[in-house]
Amino acid sequence: MRDNGDMSFLDRVVITNAKTVSQTSTGLGIGAGETWPGELALKLRPKIASYFGKQFTKGVILVVGTNGKTTTTLMIKKILEANGNRVVHNATGANLLNGIVSSCIRQTDWKGNLNADYGLFEVDENSFPIVLKYITPKRIVILNLFRDQLDRYGEVDVIIEKWQRVLEDLPMQTEVMLNSDDPSVVYFGKLVKGKVTYFGLNDPKEYLKIAEHATDSTFCPQCGARLTYEGIYYSHIGIWHCEKCNLKRPIPDVYTFPKVLDGLYNQYNTLAAVALSKSLGIKESLIKQALTSFVPAFGRQEEIVVDYPTSPADGGIRGAKRKVKLFLSKNPTGFNASLRTIIELGAKNVFLVLNDRIPDGRDVSWIWDVDFEMLPKHMRTIVSGDRIYDMALRLKYADVKIHVESDLEVGVRRAIVALPTQETLYILATYSAMLDVRKILTGKRIG
Amino acid sequence: MNRLDLRIAWLYPDLMSTYGDRGNVIVLQKRCLWRGIDAEIVPIILETANSALSNCDLIFMGGAQDRQQKLAGDDFLHRKGPVVKKMVEDGVPALFVCAAYQFVGNYYLPYQGEKIKGAGIFDLYTEHPGDQGKRLIGNVVAEIISDQLSACLPARQVVSYQTDKTIIGFENHGGYTYLGPSMKPLAKVIKGNGNNGKDGFEGAVYKNSIGSYFHGPLLPKNPMIADWLIAKALDKKYGKKIALNPLDDTLADNARNAIMKRLRI
Numbered sequence: 001m002r003d004n005g006d007m008s009f010l011d012r013v014v015i016t017n018a019k020t021v022s023q024t025s026t027g028l029g030i031g032a033g034e035t036w037p038g039e040l041a042l043k044l045r046p047k048i049a050s051y052f053g054k055q056f057t058k059g060v061i062l063v064v065g066t067n068g069k070t071t072t073t074l075m076i077k078k079i080l081e082a083n084g085n086r087v088v089h090n091a092t093g094a095n096l097l098n099g100i101v102s103s104c105i106r107q108t109d110w111k112g113n114l115n116a117d118y119g120l121f122e123v124d125e126n127s128f129p130i131v132l133k134y135i136t137p138k139r140i141v142i143l144n145l146f147r148d149q150l151d152r153y154g155e156v157d158v159i160i161e162k163w164q165r166v167l168e169d170l171p172m173q174t175e176v177m178l179n180s181d182d183p184s185v186v187y188f189g190k191l192v193k194g195k196v197t198y199f200g201l202n203d204p205k206e207y208l209k210i211a212e213h214a215t216d217s218t219f220c221p222q223c224g225a226r227l228t229y230e231g232i233y234y235s236h237i238g239i240w241h242c243e244k245c246n247l248k249r250p251i252p253d254v255y256t257f258p259k260v261l262d263g264l265y266n267q268y269n270t271l272a273a274v275a276l277s278k279s280l281g282i283k284e285s286l287i288k289q290a291l292t293s294f295v296p297a298f299g300r301q302e303e304i305v306v307d308y309p310t311s312p313a314d315g316g317i318r319g320a321k322r323k324v325k326l327f328l329s330k331n332p333t334g335f336n337a338s339l340r341t342i343i344e345l346g347a348k349n350v351f352l353v354l355n356d357r358i359p360d361g362r363d364v365s366w367i368w369d370v371d372f373e374m375l376p377k378h379m380r381t382i383v384s385g386d387r388i389y390d391m392a393l394r395l396k397y398a399d400v401k402i403h404v405e406s407d408l409e410v411g412v413r414r415a416i417v418a419l420p421t422q423e424t425l426y427i428l429a430t431y432s433a434m435l436d437v438r439k440i441l442t443g444k445r446i447g
Numbered sequence: 448m449n450r451l452d453l454r455i456a457w458l459y460p461d462l463m464s465t466y467g468d469r470g471n472v473i474v475l476q477k478r479c480l481w482r483g484i485d486a487e488i489v490p491i492i493l494e495t496a497n498s499a500l501s502n503c504d505l506i507f508m509g510g511a512q513d514r515q516q517k518l519a520g521d522d523f524l525h526r527k528g529p530v531v532k533k534m535v536e537d538g539v540p541a542l543f544v545c546a547a548y549q550f551v552g553n554y555y556l557p558y559q560g561e562k563i564k565g566a567g568i569f570d571l572y573t574e575h576p577g578d579q580g581k582r583l584i585g586n587v588v589a590e591i592i593s594d595q596l597s598a599c600l601p602a603r604q605v606v607s608y609q610t611d612k613t614i615i616g617f618e619n620h621g622g623y624t625y626l627g628p629s630m631k632p633l634a635k636v637i638k639g640n641g642n643n644g645k646d647g648f649e650g651a652v653y654k655n656s657i658g659s660y661f662h663g664p665l666l667p668k669n670p671m672i673a674d675w676l677i678a679k680a681l682d683k684k685y686g687k688k689i690a691l692n693p694l695d696d697t698l699a700d701n702a703r704n705a706i707m708k709r710l711r712i
Contacts, residue, residue, distance in 0.1 A: 147465065155465075155512040218461060224518065226461075226493075362585065363617045365467030365663055389702035393667050396698055397473050 011051055012112040014044045018105045035094050038101030049097055052104040052114065053135035058085065060119040060135050061276065062128070064163075065143025065179075067334045068269040069095065069122035070297045071261070072143060075273035077120055082290035083282050085117040095124045097131055125159050129166040136170070139279060141177040141272050142185050146235055146333040147366070160184050160221070167191050177275045179268060180252040181237045187221035189250070197279055199271040200252035206264055207231035207238070212336050212371055222247045233264055234340070235333045254278065260291050261301055263341035265334075299328035299434040301341075304441050306416055322419050324441060329428040330360065332369035339374055342426045348378065351415050352395075353385040353408065353429035353437060360430040364390050372398040384411045385433050408433075409440050451689065452485035453680050456503035458527065459511070460490045462519040463546060466619075468509030470664030471542060474673050475505065482692050484681075493522050497530045503539075505680040506531060510545030510662055520563070523550055528566035535568050540655040540679040542672075544665060548651075548658035549573045549622055569653050570627030584619045586706050587639030587661065591672075593631050593652040599678065600671050601693065608707050614669040615703045616661025624660070626651050633657055638710045655679040668702050670694070 018037040041048045053060055063073045073089060080087050090103040100121045108114055123131050125148070147156050167176075168191045176192050179185045180200030189196040208231075218227050218236055225244035232238035241248035254275040259267065270291070277287050296302050304324045327338040342350060356364050364387045372395055375381060383391045384405040395402050405411025412427070419425050429437055457472050472488055479486035491500050508531075511519060523531075531551075535541055543551050551568040558575040565572070591597055591612040600611055614634055623643035626632060632642070633650030641649030642660065650659035657672065659665050666673040674691055681689040 157512045157514045219515070219518070224514070363466065363619060363663075365470070365617055368467035368470030368473065368664055368667070387702075387705070389698055389705050390668075393698045393702050394470075397470075397477050397667065 011045055011048060014041050014048065015105055015108055015112040016110060018102075019108060019110070035096065035098040035102050037105045038094075038098035038103075041101055041105060042098055047134070049101050049131070049134035052101065053119065055104075055114040056088070056116055056119045058117040058280075059138030060121065061139045061141070062131065062135075062137045063120075063122045063141045063143070063272075064125065064128050065141075065185075066125065066146040066148050066331065067337070068143045068265060068272070071266065071300050072141065072269040072272050073120060073122040074297045075260070075270065075291060075294065076141075076276055078294060079273065079277045079282060079287050079290040080118055080120065080280075083277075083286060086115065087118045087120050088114065088116045089120040090122060095122045096127045097134070100131065129162050132166045132170070137174055139175050139177065139276055140170075141276050142179065142188060143268065143272055144179055144182045144237065144333075145184055146331060147369070148331045148361075156184075163188065164191055170194060175279055177272060177279065179237070179272070180250045181233060181239065181268075183227060183236065183240055183247075183249075184221045186250060187247070190222075197254065197275050198250045198252040199254040199268070199275040200249070201233055201264075201267060201271070202252070202255045203233075204231055206233055208234060212333075220245060220247055234337060237268070258288065260294050261296060262345060263301070263337055265337040265341075266301075299326045299429075299438065302326045304438075306441055322416055322421065323424040324416065325424055325426050326434060326437065327426060327428045328431065328434050330430050332366050335367075335370040335428065336374075338428050339371070342428075343374065343376065345424075345426075347426045348423055349380045349382075349415065349419060349425045350375070351382045351384070351412065351425060351427045351429075352391055353427065353433035354383070354388065354391040355386045355430050355433040355436075357386065357432040359432050367391060367394045370394075372400060375400050377401075382411060382415050384408045385429070408436055412437060412440050450483070450485055451681060451685070452487070453479055453505055453677070453684065454487050454489050454503040455505045455507065456489050456491050456500055458491045458500075458506065458508035458523070458531075458547070459493070459515075459519045461492060462515040463509050463511040465510045465512060465545075466662055467664040468507075468544060468662065471509065471544065471666045471673075472507055474664075474666040474670065475507065475677065478670065478673050478694065479677060481694055484677075491527065493518070497526065500527060500530050501534065503534075504684050505676060506534065506539060506541035506656075508541070508543050508547035508550070510547065516546055520550065524564060524566060528568065532566060532568045535654060535656045538655050538679070538683050540676045540683070541657070542665070542676060543569075543656070543658040545620060545660060545662045548660060549624065551658060552624065553627070555622060569651055569656075569658055570629045571624055571651055571658070572627075573622040573624045575622050580621075580623070581644075582619070582621045583623075583640035583644050583660075585617065585639055586710060587616050587618050587641065587649065588637040588707060588710060588712055589614050589616075589634035589639070589641065589649045590637060591634045592648075593633050595631070595652055595655075596633070596672070596675055599675050601674070608712055609700070609703060611671075613703060613707070614661070614665075614672065615706050616659070616663035616665055616668065618660045619662065620660050624651075629653070633659060638712060655683070668699050670696050670699050 018041040088107045090099050172193045175195045177197050178189050180198035220242040223245035227240045230239040257274050260270045305321050329335040329338040382403045476486045552565040552571040554565050554572050555563045556574040630651045632648035636647050636649050
């Protein structure tokens with residue numbers, strides 16, 4: 001019989017009620033990413049998270065970092081499931097404690113039992129220390145740390161300090177998978193008691209010719225001196241060492257795997273998922289098999305085929321299917337990575353959508369840290385979103401010629417209709433903008 | 448006549464560059480280049496000699512995170528600050544934003560601990576209001592009231608509710624800044640907080656130099672301030688008034704207007 005931890009009768013009542021809330025809201029079509037069953041359960045029984053944390057027969061895996069959490073988590077889920085595990089994971093956008101608890105509630109039976117092997121959760125930067133108060137994970141994957149929306153997350157350094165404090169307190173049993181090419185992530189490895197596995201790239205062909213602007217951590221996390229780089233892959237990710245205190249990039253344990261998704265940043269996500277899976281004893285052949293048919297997560301290089309008629313001038317022909325690829329791009333490093341990837345893919349049409357709602361961050365200053373100057377002259381560039389003119393102004397100063405579409409829906413449709421049949425429309429959008437775009441393209445709201 | 452050129456010093460681009468500071472430098476450079484004025488950006492890092500700095504015609508310094516601020520702060524206070532002070536006194540135009548705005552003052556009083564000495568270039572000081580004081584975050588609308596700037600602003604086509612003195616930015620600061628008697632505020636706040644959320648002023652002007660909390664960044668949406676700095680730099684360098692060709696700033700007008708509408712002004 002499963003060990004129920006310290007679940008009381010009251011816990012069961014709370015879970016059951018929250019479950020009702022969850023099913024009702026799902027039934028009403030309020031959305032998949034809703035977090036209030038968890039919110040409700042946490043209000044009534046704050047320790048419910050720690051009860052859930054103990055219920056997984058094989059333990060909890062947490063995935064943290066500024067960029068790549070959703071894709072990495074989804075890859076791990078695929079691999080674990082292919083290996084016969086029952087996995088509970090949190091949906092996109094539900095990566096605070098209430099989202100984690102909600103995803104558990106949804107999976108419980110009516111007695112409050114989870115019946116799952118692994119809890120696999122991506123965790124928001126600010127929530128990571130809070131989650132660790134309730135849950136002692138079996139594994140933690142730390143992907144990277146970049147500057148994100150200042151008004152939402154505060155300074156990167158503040159997050160690093162908070163994480164250092166909680167990572168020190170973890171027991172021996174918690175193993176961590178760290179990005180060897182991100183200096184501040186490597187420094188976390190010095191603080192934990194458990195085993196550390198590093199993943200990173202050994203590929204000088206991929207070094208950047210010129211450093212990107214959106215760079216944060218070029219100073220040593222141990223002594224504060226300026227770091228020396230043999231090569232930079234992107235942002236501050238690369239082959240680094242400190243001449244003053246001799247801290248250096250560790251040789252990665254996991255450094256090669258066949259490409260699953262385009263873009264160097266996705267190679268890191270893949271290596272992280274592989275490192276984690278191997279640490280759980282899963283064979284490489286099975287990992288490869290699980291990832292061969294990988295379908296990207298919502299808005300992460302997600303491909304949508306639309307079937308709009310061509311413009312009336314072209315005869316309004318139906319059945320002309322066109323490809324749209326969605327790249328969620330919500331901070332300077334992520335945006336640069338998206339731009340580089342679509343340029344490598346030979347993109348000719350790019351649609352940029354900038355919003356400043358709460359999930360996007362209210363402050364759009366960060367667009368000045370994105371290297372839009374890399375956009376080739378022939379690229380047809382369209383802008384839209386709540387902060388359309390801020391984006392237009394940024395591109396003007398990058399000498400990029402633009403088309404302004406003040407109505408997102410009209411703009412997206414027009415861009416698709418204008419698309420030559422063989423070409424793809426690449427849409428780069430901030431979080432809430434991506435939700436809007438998906439709704440326009442699929443008629444459904446997700447997240 | 449030889450081609451005009453300006454050297455723009457960017458202080459600590461690797462330490463003091465957060466959240467769009469680069470936008471200010473891009474705007475200064477591009478607005479020169481678009482007018483046929485050469486403009487070189489001179490990165491001034493910890494290791495740069497003072498002579499490279501004093502050779503420049505315009506200065507920019509931006510915001511920083513705490514850790515980086517300590518590294519840059521030491522260097523600024525003891526090495527580059529005195530050079531910048533002399534240049535500002537001589538009339539070289541400068542723009543100091545966020546952390547730099549606090550740095551150039553007399554001191555910063557943190558919530559806990561002792562006063563941190565500033566470079567004393569601007570007569571102002573900054574205090575942290577304590578753990579109960581609110582951090583001032585959000586879009587800000589203000590009207591330029593500095594006589595020096597007002598006198599030089601070009602007449603522009605006024606779009607909807609804007610006057611030709613309207614400026615817009617985004618602020619995000621924990622410290623509250625108070626100006627001394629020799630300082631003039633840059634602008635009067637219409638919506639938002641500004642220097643300290645109390646006296647209704649934003650920024651400061653001293654000689655040809657400006658300090659501001661708008662990290663939005665300041666110059667892209669407020670190009671008249673960029674042009675004022677460029678004009679002052681040319682005047683100083685060439686010893687005569689040089690008229691700047693007007694540029695098409697419709698997108699900046701529209702970007703300001705969108706915020707004005709949002710804030711219901």
